[in-house]
Amino acid sequence: MANKSRGIVFLGAPGAGKGTQAVMVAKDLDVPHISSGDLFRDHLKRGTELGKLAQTFMDKGELVPDDVTIGMVKERLGQPDCLNGFILDGFPRTVPQAEALDAALAEMGKCISLVPYLRVRESMLMERLTHRWTCKACGAVFPYEAQPPRTGCKKEHCDGDLYQRADDNPETQKRRIEVYMKQTAPLITYYRQRGLLIELSGEHTIDYVYRILQDAIAISKYCGE
Numbered sequence: 001m002a003n004k005s006r007g008i009v010f011l012g013a014p015g016a017g018k019g020t021q022a023v024m025v026a027k028d029l030d031v032p033h034i035s036s037g038d039l040f041r042d043h044l045k046r047g048t049e050l051g052k053l054a055q056t057f058m059d060k061g062e063l064v065p066d067d068v069t070i071g072m073v074k075e076r077l078g079q080p081d082c083l084n085g086f087i088l089d090g091f092p093r094t095v096p097q098a099e100a101l102d103a104a105l106a107e108m109g110k111c112i113s114l115v116p117y118l119r120v121r122e123s124m125l126m127e128r129l130t131h132r133w134t135c136k137a138c139g140a141v142f143p144y145e146a147q148p149p150r151t152g153c154k155k156e157h158c159d160g161d162l163y164q165r166a167d168d169n170p171e172t173q174k175r176r177i178e179v180y181m182k183q184t185a186p187l188i189t190y191y192r193q194r195g196l197l198i199e200l201s202g203e204h205t206i207d208y209v210y211r212i213l214q215d216a217i218a219i220s221k222y223c224g225e
C-alpha cells in the first residue's frame, strides 16, 4: 500500500527529548508535529472547558482521562495536513490509547511506520526538566544550565519570551515519571511485539540522537507492509 499515510510515534519518559527530536523530524519530513501536551496547553491558553479539565490533571502530573485525550488526538489526525504523514509526541501514553490509535488509523487508512523509544536514566530526566525553558511564542525548548536566560528565544528569528512550564517543578516531575513507569512503559512491549520499536539512548547530544533517528527513518521507509 504505497500511498498509505504513515506516522512516527515518539515514546519516552518526560524529559527524554521527545519534543526536541519530534520537531526536527517533522520539519525534515514536512509533516505535522502533534504533541498531546501542546494540544492541552493550547486549550488551556484559550480557556476552553477541555483545557480547564486537562489542567486539573496536568498540575498533579497525572494523565488526562483516555476518552478526552483520544477524542482530541483523533480529531487532529483527521485534519488534511495529516494526509502525507504525521509525528505523534506524547500520545499514546496508555495501552487503551494505543489500541484506540490503531483502530482510528485503520479507519482513516493510515498506519504507524516507526516508534523511536528514547531511553534516559531518571536522574538525567529530572535534571533536564528542572532546567528546561520554553518559548511562549513558538514553543521551542532550550536546556539552560542554571539561571533564567536573559535573552528571549532566538530560534529562526523568533523573539518570544521564555518561561518554565508549570509542571516542571520537582514534585510534579517525580509524579510524571512514576506515572510514566506504571502507565506508559508497557507501550515499549506493545510496540516491540508489533516490530515497530527502535530503542536508542537519548543521553547522547541532541545532534547525535537526531542523526541516529534520521538513519532509522530512512530504513523504515523501505520496510514493513
Ligand code: AP5
Pocket (backbone or CB within 6 Å): 012, 013, 014, 015, 016, 017, 018, 019, 020, 021, 035, 036, 037, 038, 040, 057, 058, 059, 061, 062, 063, 064, 065, 069, 089, 090, 091, 092, 093, 097, 128, 129, 131, 132, 133, 141, 142, 143, 144, 167, 176, 202, 203, 204, 205, 206, 207, 209
Ligand atoms: P507532555 O507535554 O507530553 O510532557 P511529557 O511527556 O511530560 O514530556 P516532556 O515534554 O516533559 O518531555 P520531552 O520528552 O518532550 O522532552 P524535551 O524535548 O522537552 O505532557 C504534559 C502533561 O499533559 C502530562 O503530564 C499529562 O498530564 C498531559 N498529557 C499529555 N499527553 C497525554 C496523553 N496522551 N494522555 C494523558 N495525558 C496526557 O526535552 C527536555 C529538556 O531536555 C529540554 O530542555 C531539552 O532542551 C533538553 N534536551 C532534550 N534532548 C537533549 C539531549 N539529547 N541532551 C541534552 N539535553 C536535551
Ligand code: MG
Pocket (backbone or CB within 6 Å): 018, 019, 020, 035, 037, 090
Ligand atoms: Mg514534550
